[in-house]
Amino acid sequence: TPQRIPYDEAVRQEFRPAKVGDSFGPTWETCWFKVELSIPPAWAGREVHFVWESDGEGMVWRDAQPVQGLTKEGEKTSYILTRSMKEPEPRSLTLYVELACNGLFGAGKGSMIAPPDPDRRFTLSKAELVVFNRDVYELLMDLEILLDMAQLLGEENQRSFQALYTANQMVNTCDVTDPSTFPAARDLAAAIFSQRNGESQHTIHAVGHCHIDSAWLWPYEETIRKCARSWVTVVRLMECNPELTFACSQAQQFEWVRSCYPGLYAQIQDFVAKGQFLPVGGTWVEMDGNLPSGESMVRQFLQGQRFFQEQFGRICSEFWLPDTFGYSAQLPQLMRGCGIGRFLTQKLSWNLVNTFPVLKTVKNNKDKGRVNHSAFLFGFGDGGGGPTQKMLDRMKRMTDTDGLPRVQISTPDRLFSALEKESSQLCTWVGELFLELHNGTYTTQAQIKKGNRECERILHDVEVLSTLAVARGSTFQYPASQLQRLWRLLLLNQFHDVLPGSCIQLVVEDALQYCAGEQGVWLGGHSPSGALWDLLGGAAGVSVLDCQEDGSIAMENGVIRESVPDGCCANQFALFDDVPLYWDAWDVMDYHLETRKPVTTLLKPLEITLAGGLRGSASFSLQIGESSTLTQEIILDATCPYLRFLTQVEWKEAHKFLKVEFPVQVQSTHATYEIQFGHLQRPTHWNTSWDWARFEVWAHKWLDLSEHGFGVALLNDCKYGASAHGNVLSLSLLRAPKSPDAMADITHHQFTYAVMPHLGSFQEGGVIQHAYNLNFPLHTVPASPAQCPAWSAFSISSPAVVLETVKQAEDRPEAVVVRLYEAHGSTLVAWLQTSLPVQEAMLCDLLERPVAQGRLLLEQRGLRLSFTPFRVLSVLLVLRQ
Structure with missing residues (x-):
């Protein structure tokens, strides 16, 4: 079937x-x-x-x-x-x-x-x-371990010779036609395995594991069966091996098995209670570590931790993300806010250029002198499978054998507890954990990325409007269950092979269907209209001048200043050959930069489409590559500090990479990129291998290059790949990989980006606020002033603080959660004012639990909030009924 x-x-x-x-x-x-x-x-x-x-x-x-x-x-x-x-x-x-x-x-x-x-x-x-024949099997296991010791310990190690000599003795002793000779042969092996290590030997904490990608080279529906196939096998192993422990992440996968295999789920719950089947991670799925918004990352933990608490009576204490393509600098704060102080990954060992100082094996352990413990996750993974009996039987022989690391079946808690005892000896890494590989995932499958940004915006707006409707006494019922379902769909699509685009076509179709479903649930319509211009009244306008001599068009609104160096062209499209070594949808290799070809073939020359007033615009069309076309409308609005580029592309290329470049009159050694709840700086030069490895990086709604007194920002509504080299800002628009999806990105695309010159720093120039404006257009409702008197729900005293989220509290329908963050990188006090009928206010963590000594006074100026750079604060407002 x-x-x-x-x-x-x-x-x-x-x-x-x-x-x-x-x-x-x-x-x-x-x-x-x-x-x-x-x-x-x-x-x-x-x-x-x-x-x-x-x-x-x-x-x-x-x-x-x-x-x-x-x-x-x-x-x-x-x-x-x-x-x-x-x-x-x-x-x-x-x-x-x-x-x-x-x-x-x-x-x-x-x-x-x-x-x-x-x-x-x-x-x-x-x-x-x-x-x-178990006797033959056990004899074979003994021989395999001895031969591995002989081969892998090396000629300089005496134990390798002892192991080889013992294996040779066993062959001489054993007659395969006479089972009565087997015990004597096994006794020879037991003599080697019974020789113990000294106290100083390294300890490996072995934990069964089965990394199951929630979707990758198979669709979501097949993942449900992969979970059942793998986990029922683990349950069988646990019945015969009571020492086996198994770490299992991703609340979504538990939910799938709970819904589709209730009998198996009941057995899993029993082994969770016994301390063998170990829920870990604390997130809904193992999400991408770069591209989800800050609020999406909060919801990954909120939905995941609540599920683990409800189903197993506890939250997770470790963040489990072994296989994503980099890790945002904001993750430690978000983890701590969700009750997590421990983190596990192995992906940084994949770095293409620089060796990252992390634990890998005993031989490659970069912290040999500092700690004497490391993790070993054993079991078939990615597509499921998990541990085998053979793995367990091999491990029993290596538990404490002289010359081998001490291997013990353990748990993540025991591992981290051992490391924490030696934490004063450990090193600290500050900033993002940038993976020097797979940076094509910032661009691949652009439709999924556009759908992600749109769904994040829609859910934000639905929550704000629903909360305010309830808080103002409306009969409207807050759609808590519907919002949970929609959030969980979005969080699922942020899995680390879906949102990055490294998945097959069936998964892309599922993801886009989920995105379309979310967008169709909008309450009451969400089309931005031109009503903003009605609010401007008779404020300033736009002039558009057609210069007949060279066909150029001049646009001016009295706000935007010139920022392009003489002799250079901004908004320059460039096409690159894009053929990575192996990981097609994942990787962009540095050598692609040597193949740059400017896109210059006009299909339709530049012409005025709106002559000015409140809006002026011009449009043109280009041919890209062999058979793709790009049409763009360049829009300048009255009083607006940025120039917008509304872009449509019919993309039909193969192994090509399309970027748009903006050379600017700015010199700086570092550019600034928006990340979740903040920003960070990356170099614009390639002085070192660490700098050069960042030739293609990720950003959210904006990147900026500033010198003292002036800068230029590049804003976008759905793109993530970017770079800044020298004085050129570049936005990555489209790729065309052929594996694992032969049709990746071959379709119609529509997106908007904008260039924003500004005086002062990007903070002083309002880049953060204007990037929000581009991504969150105004919603308008036809009404008379009598029907809608002027009313403001919230205001914040500092432009450095962004009010990111307004939602109903998870367990308290009479309470509202407001989430804010410091966006400039400064320490300050800000006052939050609200016109909602607040009875009590307190700080809470990201799981919406009140924090100790977090009660806030309701003062005339509002609520006094203290921020350090990029601090995220959640405030629980209990409303009067």
């Missing part, structure tokens, strides 16, 4: 005979098998397995419950029917196998990240009942 049908529906279908060697498909279809088996009486007392091998992912069902995941790529090809057949165990039974026509890593053709082959077939290569 093309659908993923549930068990109850599947077993009611009519089955036809199938045999080993049959193939099934095509890709993404599901096949259900009814397996009737009978264990021979002669196998009484033996360990009996059901073996199933296929290049598709399988799940064994027994008695209407999932009992075992089967994935050849994950080294799981058998289900243990019985460890020792005894009476009155049933010798005959019926199993069902659900086979997904995709592998652990999707269905790429020729390469893991290639687009899925839609016509791929999946073959059943083995379906057998077998007796498992």
Whole structure:
């Protein structure tokens, strides 16, 4: 069936005979098998397995419950029917196998990240009942460990020779035709494994793990089954290995299993209570660490931590983000505000240029002299799978063996507790954790990124208007459940292979459908209108002059000043060859900069479209590359300090990168980029390898290059990739990778960016506020002055403080949460005034829990709030009823 049908529906279908060697498909279809088996009486007392091998992912069902995941790529090809057949165990039974026509890593053709082959077939290569010879298996494990020691410890290590000599003795002792020789051979190995380490040996904290991308080379719906296949296998392992611990992140995945596999979820809850199945991370999904807004990051923790508290009775104490493409400098503050003081990642070991000083292996441990503990997460991942029995059996032999690190099954809490005891010895990293790889993800799949920015804006506005409607005594009911559902959809789309665009076409379609659904829920319409100009009355205007001699057009509004160096052209489009070494949708390599070609072919010359008054504009069209076109309207509004570029592109390129460049009359060694709840500076030069590695970076609504007294900002409404080199500001517009989505970005695009010269610093010039204005246009409602008297809900005394969020409190419908942050990088006191009927006010954390000594006095000037640079404050306002 093309659908993923549930068990109850599947077993009611009519089955036809199938045999080993049959193939099934095509890709993404599901096949259900009814397996009737009978264990021979002669196998009484033996360990009996059901073996199933296929290049598709399988799940064994027994008695209407999932009992075992089967994935050849994950080294799981058998289900243990019985460890020792005894009476009155049933010798005959019926199993069902659900086979997904995709592998652990999707269905790429020729390469893991290639687009899925839609016509791929999946073959059943083995379906057998077998007796498992555990004595042979244990002997094999002993030999494997000894041979690994001999090979990996190296010739300079005496233990490698001891291990090799022992393995040789075992071969001489063991007769494979005579099982009675096995114990003597195993005793030889046990003698090596029983030799203990000294007290100084490094300790590795081993935790079972199964990184499951919530979507990547497979769609969301397949991830639900991946979670079930992987986690039911972990449950089976825990039943036989009570020492096993397993760390599992992403509240969304728990919610999927809770909804679709309630029986399995109940077993998971039992093992959570036993301290073996360990919910970690505290977020709704393992989101991208760069592109979500500050408020979106808060909601990742808010939704995730609340779920873990409700379902398991506790919140997570560690932020678990092993595989995202960089980490915002704001994350530590947001983590602390959500009850988290610990952080785990391994992705920075992927750095392309500079070696990042983090723990990787014992040999590569950069902190050897400072700490004696490190983490080892074991299990198949990305596509699921998790730990295997073989991994556990190997680990038992290495628990405390002389010459090897001391390996202990542990938990994240025990690891971090051990590190915290030595925290005074640890180093500190200040600022963002920039991944020197995968910087193409700031631009790939532009429609997903545009949808993300629009949905963030819409949810912000819905919450503000809904809160104010309720607070002013309206009969309107705050749509809490609808907003939670919409937020969770947005948070899901911010997963670190979806929002970055490193996913297959099926995932893109899902994500865009979710975005469209969110935008359709807007309460009462949200089209910005020209009513702003009605408010200007007879204020200043725009003049547009057509210069006949060279065809140029001059636009002026008395606010914007010239900022382009003589002989240079701003708003210059440039096309680059974009062929990374391997990770196509992910990477932009530095050598692409050598292929720059200016876009100069006019399809339609510059012409005036609005002649002036309150608005003036001109438009033109360009050909880009072989077959793409760009049409742009350049808009200047009265009293507006920035020039807007409303852009439409029909994009049909392959492995090309489109940017727009603004050379400016500014000199500075650093440019400033907006990040979540603040900004940071990055170099405009390539003095060192660390500087050069930032040839392509990310920003949110603006970037700015300023010298003393003057600067130029580049604003945008949905772009994230950017750079500033020398005096050239560049915005990355579109890419055209072919893997894992062969059609990535090949469609119509519409976006807006703006250039804003300003006097003074970007703080003094109001860049932050105007970037908000570009992204959050006014909403207007037709009404007379009598119907809508002048009214202001909130005001803040300092332009350095941004009031970011107004929402109803999660657990207190009579309370409002207001979130503010210091945006300039300064220490100050600001007064928050409100016309809402506030009865009580207090500071709360990002989980909306009141903080100790956080009560605020209701003074005549408002609420007194103290800020340090980029501090995020949440205020809980309890309203009079």
